[in-house]
Amino acid sequence: MSKGVAFLEIEAKLEKFAETAEAVAGTTKKLEKVAIVGDYLQSLNDADLTRAARYFAGHQFAQNDSRTTNVGGSILSAALSEATGFSGDDLYPRYVRLGDAGEVAEEVIKAVKHNTPTITLAETESLISRLSETRGTKNKIALLSAVLHRATPLEAKYLVKLLAGDLRIGLRESLVEDAIARSFVQPLEKVSYANMLLGDIGYTAVRARAADLQDVGMRLFHPIKFMLATPAADLTDIARTMPDEFLVEDKFDGIRAQAHVSDGRVAIYSRTMDEITHRFPELVQPLLTLPTDVIIDGEVVPAKDDAILPFSGLQKRLGRKKVGTQLLIAIPVVLVAYDLLYANGRVLIDEPLSARREVLERLIPASGPLRLSIAKSFNDASQLDNEFDAARARGNEGLMIKSPASFYKPGRRGREWMKLKRAIATLDVVVTAVEVGHGKRRHLLSDYTFAVKRSVDDDELLNIGKAYSGLTDAELAELTEYFKQHTIQEFGHGRVRLVQPTVVIEVTFDRVQPSNRHKSGFALRFPRILRLRPDKLPTDIDTLDTVRKLVDPT
Template identity: 55%
Template sequence: GKILTGDLRIGLRAGLVEEGIAKAFGAPLADVSWAGMLTGDLGEVALLARRGDLRSARLRLMHPLQFMLASPEEDATAIMRRVGGEAWVEDKYDGIRGQLHKEGERVVLYSRDLNEVTAAFPEVVTAACVVPHDVLLDGELLAFKGGVVRPFFELQHRLGRKVVSAQLLADVPVIFVAFDVLYLDGRNLLEEPLRERRRLLDELDLPSPFMLAYLIQANTPEELDRIFDAARARNNEGLMVKDPASKYTPGRRGLGWLKLKKALATLDVVVTGVEIGHGKRKNVLSDYTFAVYDEQSDRLVNIGKAYSGLTDVEIAQMTDYFKSITLKDYGRFRLVQPEVVLEVAFDAIMESGRHNSGYALRFPRIKQIRRDKTIRDIDTLANVAKMHRAFTGERVQLVESAQG
């Protein structure tokens, strides 16, 4: 009973449940998957399958649809191969994903976790009310002031609000950057190619504070790399790359949309602690806490923790070595002699109280073990601070007017 009540809170994969429904009721798996995408409710799908009525499933407004997701990729050549030679490129926006449903005079906004957030963005709702269409838009809610996208931490002041004061509306105005239209005046657009969906979106002539994602076309890996470099120069951490022929697949992480993110830089760090892993790594020391050198206080300060990047063979070998240089065994965690140097890649540096360095790395992963280096060669805290200042300069994200 619990499995078929909408959210799969116990971690069961939707695909497995869909296979079970298809088998139990003798229904085509494709029909079960389609109904699941439209309704987002496997309980309803099971009932439709039992009645032999799966093809009657319809996309309904005011019922949140699972968002289409992007697959991460670091290589421009691989991306161009996947999208077939033509790529539509957008900035990876620094806001929250939003889904806007408008039917008659009623407007509802849903966040990525499918919770309603309508009350937090009254200016978007008011503007949507005058749009002369029933519509479902996918986009991003961003803080926007003085003609530029503002940092995410400013948008956070608007999140979770039931009432938004006039002062807050003035201090943190928002825009809805639409990048897809999924339903228009009774027409389900999920099966239409992105090229057609974007054409319809452009023709909606949406009022302010609606804007559209700024599109750049790339036809070669070299062009895509140049676009990425320009985005990084504007202090953006990545790009969204889309196949203009792609359909919209709710809740799926396919190859029609890809997220191009590359390591911002690498740091040479020293391992100060190791921890037993989880799952297949529950018997090895696979999670490494690492540090840089603080010259002012003449001590090591932790800056992060990584558990990806090494092979199973390397982890097994390092487990034996870390046991041999353990200073203190706390059970799951061991304090070790600081002598193993790693090169660690990451996507961003943030100020954080989590570590005694005052900084934390976003998505750290081990690039390699630097057996050619010693603790004297690791990066300093001053260098980390310099990199943080460079990355946290003014971020420029590209949007365009939604009015033709």
């Protein structure tokens, strides 16, 4: 920790953070990225260490802080125009060429400004907090443009990237944890564990520097990353992977949910780490009746008594800021609990699933708006055909197959959990551009261009198709307003818009074909939108490798 000690009291500049980020982006080697970040973190005082660790992890605030800036592409574009004098028409071709709002900001600032670096990380934190507190689009634009007006090109680039919610330098939070561990000579597993419990990688970094990672207590009311399942190719794949005895549950067609309950308070979080309690008010009271503090992993499913309702009904509730009485009656939901991460003051993720289920079964009733999932024990994968058919008959997607010995691994996708779904080719993709429709949809943004990621480790978006059908007029109307607020650039008087890549959709298609039409090198034949996936983040979408596996050889 001796490196950079002489500089610990100096207030860190955003320019130096940006230079470090540029160096990280300049290498594809993970260990080099980790070393670059680690060297920089060592040079910071505790306050700036907290800020920098959060920003490198892609967070504007700590994960346990529910504030948001509500700064979308339209605000960023307008603020940049106001700060530089470039019109929207001037900015558009640059965005098409560069594909990144931060790089656009760097280029236009460089063209008109000759500022020296003055913005500190403390001022950056203050700006983000003020944007969160400021009401009204015009006020946010004025606040942001004033800072951009005196920013250097590199400061502007990373300020815009940070506000857009993605640095796009190939740096995941797990690599920031690794950098913290190596810099301050702490075991990586302790750093990762503390970050999970605290919900703040910045505070975790400060505690790691102080070698104070013992006795870290769980802070409830910040979402913990969800453990994920690996798709099973077939029953043979399950037989080869699972132990002699394994647990089988229905795979519900709902949205993943994590419920935190403590001291008369309830919070429900989605897989995108957003709080969604207000969308399911009927679940609050059943959760409050639990006899202890808990963190439950489960699924919110539309259901009436024991009958599972179509997922499309649930979608009507997801976009609402307030769910009215009529919608509560028309589309009732239940929370099916199938795992337990915390209870009775104990963190349970390092205990086997069988032990976690035992505690869960004592806490959760078998029926009602809060109910326990049914987990059956099997020792022969060949018996799952009938169970799969039964699950589909109950209105569910398929089966979840889990090892009773599995620990809960937040944010990890392992083969201790597997999923068996319906045999239909689908892709999870993110919308990158939208266009006004035709006929009765001529007033709606109804035509969506969508993309996959280049790879698991490379978040570059590659367009692969365009879909015109699958969503209702009500969904399109809601999304039209959303896309208008999250437009990066528009042309044709708003008929076509490049939008922030935040909306994930699930698409199906007839087949995948090689094509020069899209940057991905492939195109989907007759793509249709199956449904919106508000429960997924853009980082969760499928990759180019998945697309290659689906290519029609003919």
